[in-house]
Amino acid sequence: MQNFKKVFLAAAVTLAFSAGAMAETLKMGIEAAYPPFNNKDASGNVVGFDKDIGDALCAKMKVECSVVTSDWDGIIPALNAKKFDFLVSSLSITEERKGAVDFTDPYYSNKLQFIAPKDKEFKTDKDSLKGKIIGTQRATLAGTWLEDTYGSDIEVKLYDTQENAYLDLTSGRVDAILADKYANYDWLKSDAGKNYEFKGDAVVESDKIGIAVRKGDPLREKLNAALKEIVADGTYKKINDKYFPFSIY
Structure with missing residues (x-):
C-alpha cells in the first residue's frame, strides 16, 4: 500500500509538472507597423509574416504565445525590461545590437534599396544624391548606412514608422x-x-x-531548434508563399 501511494504521488507530480510546462505562456514582441512583416488588420489584430513565424515557432515549442506591441524606438529596451520574452519584428542582426541582446539564427535575409517617383531620374551615386532629402525609419540599418555612406552630403529624414516615411514620399x-x-x-x-x-x-x-532574446537566455536555442523544424517540414515555405512569390529565407 505504501509503495502504491508513492507511485501514485510520483505520477501526480509528473502530471502536474507536465501540465505546467504545457501551460507556459511566452510573450512575443512586435512593432505592428511594418507591413507585410507586421501590422494590424481592420479589427486591430496583429498580423504579418513575423507574427506567423512567431506562432509557428511557438507551436513547435509547444507553448502558448501572446503578442505585446512596442514602438520601434524602444523595442530592444522593452525586451530587456522583460515586457516580452522574445522579439520577432524584422530586426537586423548588427554588431551594435549584439551588445544588448542575443540573436537566433537568421529567419530571413533582406536587402536595402531606394525607391523614388517613376517619372524622376534618380541616381544613387554620391554626387547625384548631394543635396537630396532621403527618408528612412529611425534606428534602422538603412538610417545608419545612409549616414555612414553619405554623411552631410544628403539630408536624412528619420521617421518613427515606415508608413510615415511613405506618406512624406507621396507628399513630396x-x-x-x-x-x-x-x-x-x-x-x-x-x-x-x-x-x-x-x-x-x-x-x-x-x-x-534574427529573433532577439535577452542575453544568456536559453530560449534562444529552443527558438533555433524550432526554426530548423519549420524549415524542414515545409511550414516556413507556406508562410513565405503567403506573402512573397519568391523565397526570402
Whole structure:
C-alpha cells in the first residue's frame, strides 16, 4: 500500500509538472507597423509574416504565445525590461545590437534599396544624391548606412514608422526612401505606391534578420531548434508563399 501511494504521488507530480510546462505562456514582441512583416488588420489584430513565424515557432515549442506591441524606438529596451520574452519584428542582426541582446539564427535575409517617383531620374551615386532629402525609419540599418555612406552630403529624414516615411514620399517632402527591399516591394504594389519604383541596385545585399532574446537566455536555442523544424517540414515555405512569390529565407 505504501509503495502504491508513492507511485501514485510520483505520477501526480509528473502530471502536474507536465501540465505546467504545457501551460507556459511566452510573450512575443512586435512593432505592428511594418507591413507585410507586421501590422494590424481592420479589427486591430496583429498580423504579418513575423507574427506567423512567431506562432509557428511557438507551436513547435509547444507553448502558448501572446503578442505585446512596442514602438520601434524602444523595442530592444522593452525586451530587456522583460515586457516580452522574445522579439520577432524584422530586426537586423548588427554588431551594435549584439551588445544588448542575443540573436537566433537568421529567419530571413533582406536587402536595402531606394525607391523614388517613376517619372524622376534618380541616381544613387554620391554626387547625384548631394543635396537630396532621403527618408528612412529611425534606428534602422538603412538610417545608419545612409549616414555612414553619405554623411552631410544628403539630408536624412528619420521617421518613427515606415508608413510615415511613405506618406512624406507621396507628399513630396522627401526625394526618395531607403528601406528594406521586401517592405518596399509590398508598398509598391499598393495604390499609394503605384507611381514609385525601385531605383538602382540594392545597396546592402546581406542584411540578416534574427529573433532577439535577452542575453544568456536559453530560449534562444529552443527558438533555433524550432526554426530548423519549420524549415524542414515545409511550414516556413507556406508562410513565405503567403506573402512573397519568391523565397526570402
